[in-house]
Amino acid sequence: MFSVTVRDHMMIAHSLRGEVFGPAQQLHGATYVVDATFRRATLDADGIVIDIGRATEVLRAVVGELGYRNLDDEPAFAGQNTTTEVLARVVADRLVDALGDAARELDGIEVTLRESHVAWASYERRL
Amino acid sequence: MFSVTVRDHMMIAHSLRGEVFGPAQQLHGATYVVDATFRRATLDADGIVIDIGRATEVLRAVVGELGYRNLDDEPAFAGQNTTTEVLARVVADRLVDALGDAARELDGIEVTLRESHVAWASYERRL
Amino acid sequence: MFSVTVRDHMMIAHSLRGEVFGPAQQLHGATYVVDATFRRATLDADGIVIDIGRATEVLRAVVGELGYRNLDDEPAFAGQNTTTEVLARVVADRLVDALGDAARELDGIEVTLRESHVAWASYERRL
Amino acid sequence: MFSVTVRDHMMIAHSLRGEVFGPAQQLHGATYVVDATFRRATLDADGIVIDIGRATEVLRAVVGELGYRNLDDEPAFAGQNTTTEVLARVVADRLVDALGDAARELDGIEVTLRESHVAWASYERRL
Amino acid sequence: MFSVTVRDHMMIAHSLRGEVFGPAQQLHGATYVVDATFRRATLDADGIVIDIGRATEVLRAVVGELGYRNLDDEPAFAGQNTTTEVLARVVADRLVDALGDAARELDGIEVTLRESHVAWASYERRL
Amino acid sequence: MFSVTVRDHMMIAHSLRGEVFGPAQQLHGATYVVDATFRRATLDADGIVIDIGRATEVLRAVVGELGYRNLDDEPAFAGQNTTTEVLARVVADRLVDALGDAARELDGIEVTLRESHVAWASYERRL
Numbered sequence: 001m002f003s004v005t006v007r008d009h010m011m012i013a014h015s016l017r018g019e020v021f022g023p024a025q026q027l028h029g030a031t032y033v034v035d036a037t038f039r040r041a042t043l044d045a046d047g048i049v050i051d052i053g054r055a056t057e058v059l060r061a062v063v064g065e066l067g068y069r070n071l072d073d074e075p076a077f078a079g080q081n082t083t084t085e086v087l088a089r090v091v092a093d094r095l096v097d098a099l100g101d102a103a104r105e106l107d108g109i110e111v112t113l114r115e116s117h118v119a120w121a122s123y124e125r126r127l
Numbered sequence: 128m129f130s131v132t133v134r135d136h137m138m139i140a141h142s143l144r145g146e147v148f149g150p151a152q153q154l155h156g157a158t159y160v161v162d163a164t165f166r167r168a169t170l171d172a173d174g175i176v177i178d179i180g181r182a183t184e185v186l187r188a189v190v191g192e193l194g195y196r197n198l199d200d201e202p203a204f205a206g207q208n209t210t211t212e213v214l215a216r217v218v219a220d221r222l223v224d225a226l227g228d229a230a231r232e233l234d235g236i237e238v239t240l241r242e243s244h245v246a247w248a249s250y251e252r253r254l
Numbered sequence: 255m256f257s258v259t260v261r262d263h264m265m266i267a268h269s270l271r272g273e274v275f276g277p278a279q280q281l282h283g284a285t286y287v288v289d290a291t292f293r294r295a296t297l298d299a300d301g302i303v304i305d306i307g308r309a310t311e312v313l314r315a316v317v318g319e320l321g322y323r324n325l326d327d328e329p330a331f332a333g334q335n336t337t338t339e340v341l342a343r344v345v346a347d348r349l350v351d352a353l354g355d356a357a358r359e360l361d362g363i364e365v366t367l368r369e370s371h372v373a374w375a376s377y378e379r380r381l
Numbered sequence: 382m383f384s385v386t387v388r389d390h391m392m393i394a395h396s397l398r399g400e401v402f403g404p405a406q407q408l409h410g411a412t413y414v415v416d417a418t419f420r421r422a423t424l425d426a427d428g429i430v431i432d433i434g435r436a437t438e439v440l441r442a443v444v445g446e447l448g449y450r451n452l453d454d455e456p457a458f459a460g461q462n463t464t465t466e467v468l469a470r471v472v473a474d475r476l477v478d479a480l481g482d483a484a485r486e487l488d489g490i491e492v493t494l495r496e497s498h499v500a501w502a503s504y505e506r507r508l
Numbered sequence: 509m510f511s512v513t514v515r516d517h518m519m520i521a522h523s524l525r526g527e528v529f530g531p532a533q534q535l536h537g538a539t540y541v542v543d544a545t546f547r548r549a550t551l552d553a554d555g556i557v558i559d560i561g562r563a564t565e566v567l568r569a570v571v572g573e574l575g576y577r578n579l580d581d582e583p584a585f586a587g588q589n590t591t592t593e594v595l596a597r598v599v600a601d602r603l604v605d606a607l608g609d610a611a612r613e614l615d616g617i618e619v620t621l622r623e624s625h626v627a628w629a630s631y632e633r634r635l
Numbered sequence: 636m637f638s639v640t641v642r643d644h645m646m647i648a649h650s651l652r653g654e655v656f657g658p659a660q661q662l663h664g665a666t667y668v669v670d671a672t673f674r675r676a677t678l679d680a681d682g683i684v685i686d687i688g689r690a691t692e693v694l695r696a697v698v699g700e701l702g703y704r705n706l707d708d709e710p711a712f713a714g715q716n717t718t719t720e721v722l723a724r725v726v727a728d729r730l731v732d733a734l735g736d737a738a739r740e741l742d743g744i745e746v747t748l749r750e751s752h753v754a755w756a757s758y759e760r761r762l
Contacts, residue, residue, distance in 0.1 A: 002466045007499040009370040013267035013283035013324070018173040022180055023322035029267035029283010033371050046399040047462035052500045053403055068277035070267070081174035085129045116263040117287050117752065118134040119179045136751040140648035140664035140705070145427040149434055150703035156648035156664010160752050195658035197648070208428035212383045243644040244625065244668050245388040246433045256720045261753040272554040276561055300653040301716035306754045307657055335555035339510045371498065372515040373560045390624040394521035394537035394578070404576035410521035410537010414625050449531035451521070497517040498541050526681040530688055589682035593637045626642040627687045 001107070004049040005037040006056045010067035014082045027072070032087065032113040034063055036095055039108040050102070062094045088113045088123035096127065103127060128234070131176040132164040133183045137194030141209045154199070159214065159240040161190055163222055166235040177229070189221045215240045215250035223254065230254060255361070258303040259291040260310045264321035268336045281326070286341065286367040288317055290349055293362040304356070316348045342367045342377035350381065357381060382488070385430040386418040387437045391448030395463045408453070413468065413494040415444055417476055420489040431483070443475045469494045469504035477508065484508060509615070512557040513545040514564045518575035522590045535580070540595065540621040542571055544603055547616040558610070570602045596621045596631035604635065611635060636742070639684040640672040641691045645702035649717045662707070667722065667748040669698055671730055674743040685737070697729045723748045723758035731762065738762060 013029040036059045040049045071082040080086060092111040096103045103109075106127045114120040140156040163186045167176045198209040207213060219238040223230045230236075233254045241247040267283040290313045294303045325336040334340060346365040350357045357363075360381045368374040394410040417440045421430045452463040461467060473492040477484045484490075487508045495501040521537040544567045548557045579590040588594060600619040604611045611617075614635045622628040648664040671694045675684045706717040715721060727746040731738045738744075741762045749755040 001505045002469070003503045003505075004466065005501050005503075007371065009372070011278075011282050011284050011369070013281050016173075020173055020175070020178045020181070024180075024265075026322050027267050027324040028265050028322045029285075029324075030265050031283075031285040031370050043464075043466055046397075046401055047464040047467045048401070049466055049502065051401045052465070052496075052502075053405075054401070056500070068280050068282045070281040070283075083170075083174040084179070085131065085170055085176055086174045088129070115179075115265070116285050117261065118263070119183070120132050121176065121179075122130045122132075124128045124130075134752065136753070138659075138663050138665050138750070140662050143427075147427055147429070147432045147435070151434075151646075153703050154648050154705040155646050155703045156666075156705075157646050158664075158666040158751050195661050195663045197662040197664075210424075210428040211433070212385065212424055212430055213428045215383070242433075242646070243666050244642065245644070246437070247386050248430070248433075249384045249386075251382045251384075255759045256723070257757045257759075258720065259755050259757075270554075274554055274556070274559045274562070278561075297718075297720055300651075300655055301718040301721045302655075303720055303756070305655045306719070306750075306756075307659075308655070310754070337551075337555040338560070339512065339551055339557055340555045342510070369560075373564070374513050375557070376511045376513075378509045378511075388625065390626070392532075392536045392538050392623070394535050405519075407576050408521050408578040409519050409576045410539075410578075411519050412537075412539040412624050449534050449536045451535040451537075496519070497539050498515065499517070524681075528681055528683075528686045528689070532688075591678075591682040592687070593639065593678055593684055594682045596637070623687075627691070628640050629684065629687075630638045630640075632636045632638075 001039055001041055002043055002049050003037050003039045004052060004055060005035050006052060006059050007033060007035050008056070008059045008063050009033045010063040012067060012069055012071050014071040016081050016083060018081065030115045032084070032115055034059065034091060035112040035114070036091065037110040038106055039110070040105060041107050044105065058095060058098045062091055062098055084113045084115050084121035085123065088121050092123050092125050096125070128166055128168055129170060129176050130164050130166045131179060131182060132162050133179060133186050134160060134162050135183070135186045135190050136160045137190040139194060139196055139198050141198040143208050143210060145208065157242050159211070159242055161186065161218060162239040163218065164237040165233055166237070167232060168234050171232065185222060185225045189218055189225055211240045211242050211248035212250065215248050219250050219252050223252070255293055255295055256297060256303050257291050257293045258306060258309060259289050260306060260313050261287060261289050262310070262313045262317050263287045264317040266321060266323055266325050268325040270335050270337060272335065284369045286338070286369055288313065288345060289366040290345065291364040292360055293364070294359060295361050298359065312349060312352045316345055316352055338367050338369050338375035339377065342375050346377050346379050350379070382420055382422055383424055383430050384418050384420045385433060385436060386416050387433060387440050388414060388416050389437070389440045389444050390414045391444040393448060393450055393452050395452040397462050397464060399462065411496050413465070413496055415440065415472060416493040417472065418491040419487055420491070421486060422488050425486065439476060439479045443472055443479055465494045465496050465502035466504065469502050473504050473506050477506070509547055509549055510551055510557050511545050511547045512560060512563060513543050514560060514567050515541060515543050516564070516567045516571050517541045518571040520575060520577055520579050522579040524589050524591060526589065538623050540592070540623055542567065542599060543620040544599065545618040546614055547618070548613060549615050552613065566603060566606045570599055570606055592621045592623050592629035593631065596629050600631050600633050604633070636674055636676055637678060637684050638672050638674045639687060639690060640670050641687060641694050642668060642670050643691070643694045643698050644668045645698040647702060647704055647706050649706040651716050651718060653716065665750050667719070667750055669694065669726060670747040671726065672745040673741055674745070675740060676742050679740065693730060693733045697726055697733055719748050719750050719756035720758065723756050727758050727760050731760070
């Protein structure tokens with residue numbers, strides 16, 4: 001199995017509902033350093049999983065729609081917590097949508113959101 | 128599949144028995160930067176695998192019982208080498224014990240011990 | 255010259271006033287990974303600049319008063335932009351205050367706030 | 382499952398054929414930071430997957446044969462693009478060859494080549 | 509003293525003349541992860557040294573003119589070794605030129621080129 | 636001012652005397668990731684501060700004499716605490732000695748010892 005990963009980041013505000021979150025129930029924010037991994041069992045005729053430049057552009061477009069916002073005000077997230085795990089899935093699903101037919105060539109995608117130097121979350125989706 | 132990872136560290140002394148270890152047969156030490164990954168196929172009602180604050184506390188408790196010690200003197204490790212691989216399993220198993228019933232919600236746990244900027248070891252356990 | 259650095263982090267929401275900030279004028283947020291450096295020309299009788307455990311506690315206290323907040327609502331920052339540079343100075347000044355007499359032993363302090371994997375800011379203060 | 386990873390690097394020149402590569406069709410170069418992961422379901426009698434010193438030596442030998450070269454001139458790569466993905470497989474296959482009988486003890490090997498702080502590729506091979 | 513640092517990268521081919529360079533006398537290449545630091549004794553009216561977005565754009569323009577090239581063929585470097593140190597100075601000088609009048613506000617600039625996980629070089633210029 | 640930095644590491648056991656050290660008074664250990672920085676105001680005829688390969692060899696020799704040892708048993712450290720700060724100075728001084736005449740070309744040297752992902756210490760010496 002081969003994979004290619006590209007990294008970008010987004011800076012958002014949000015709050016989380018639920019006692020388990022303690023002080024994170026208050027409005028605060030995060031920088032998410034976002035790693036998007038694209039997987040293929042075999043390489044294409046050019047010898048790649050996906051062009052790194054193309055992967056970078058697609059990831060930039062997806063994080064660009066999320067960054068510099070207060071996610072508490074985004075209709076797309078109404079009624080759900082925008083935890084690191086949930087946002088990892090959102091980014092992964094939007095990457096698949098953005099890739100369109102190109103996603104059919106992939107065997108899977110994984111997105112990791114690093115919220116600090118000591119905590120991160122991932123979502124892996126088979127394709 | 129979702130995962131959450133938290134990072135902590137521990138500083139220990141030890142020696143390793145076996146010619147394969149060369150100079151590491153002498154009493155020396157290591158800082159292990161410890162990454163604990165918790166996996167779940169689906170998120171809970173709060174939208175998480177495990178609360179990052181809770182995961183951080185549990186990991187701190189486990190590494191706190193190992194750090195600032197000479198592992199050669201610890202009865203728990205009598206008769207076995209405290210290699211990076213072995214310690215990764217010890218941390219993983221103790222995390223499962225420390226989580227108690229909460230571990231039942233998980234599909235797996237993985238622990239990585241980074242002993243330097245150029246070497247690390249992992250142990251993955253299905254739950 | 256000797257120095258000791260310890261790292262912690264804080265997660266905040268804020269917005270910035272001024273056209274130069276572009277989309278960062280909207281309410282968003284950041285994780286700041288905070289490095290606090292303490293400098294001394296000579297070591298004390300124990301052979302240290304400052305105990306790493308003590309430095310860690312003081313830094314945790316300072317970032318704990320800033321994190322999990324919307325800085326736009328904090329009276330301490332009324333009328334000024336909470337840019338990465340400004341916050342670096344705030345953390346440095348609060349560290350000096352928190353150290354009290356111990357700060358007299360130091361020749362300087364520097365605080366770096368990393369807002370992503372590709373951008374950070376520092377403030378250095380002679381003591 | 383256990384794993385051990387060691388890191389080294391190599392610095393090469395090359396060019397890539399295919400419009401998808403844009404400016405990377407010109408002769409340029411890369412530092413690849415190379416992570417080699419060795420996997421075993423169980424540990425050996427010494428409590429290891431592979432000795433970290435031994436793994437380091439084998440990896441150094443393999444990257445030593447690739448580094449400080451223009452890969453466009455290497456007969457081994459005639460007619461194929463030396464993309465990050467392809468080179469990850471080359472390193473993995475050469476590691477297996479270099480390990481000889483010792484590779485039989487392993488359940489798998491994975492090689493990651495980091496070409497920058499924002500892009501990397503991996504190849505995983507079951508053994 | 510305040511500073512802001514932004515990071516980008518460039519991938520180049522080159523060779524170095526001089527016995528001291530050993531195998532690096534052959535045509536090879538490097539990824540340079542480039543950190544550009546801008547220093548000011550005081551902040552401007554917006555509370556910044558330089559806008560991080562602006563700094564990022566300027567750095568991208570400068571590294572864009574160097575990357576994806578064989579530096580041995582660049583007239584700008586005829587007759588001199590494009591060592592990591594030399595390239596750090598080139599990037600710093602070009603940043604100052606690209607900033608134009610804005611550079612007058614700065615007290616200094618420093619550029620660090622990381623050529624691997626174990627080696628880097630810097631050039632610092634007072635302004 | 637120019638600088639070149641190379642990285643290596645060493646793994647040692649030790650204990651620290653003094654109540655300030657808390658649990659670190661017990662025999663424990665550390666991996667120190669060691670960064671050695673060499674500074675020169677101007678480059679030599681080859682366009683370098685020091686050859687990176689040469690710097691790497693010298694650093695390896697110095698850390699090789701410290702690693703895989705219990706520093707409590709080393710006569711060189713009798714009667715003093717082997718704190719991170721003290722060891723940074725030891726490495727710096729030994730680098731200067733190992734460089735011999737070549738050190739005369741340098742304007743300064745700085746050594747940073749990273750004992751974990753959240754703590755490090757440096758010693759800077761003018762030459």
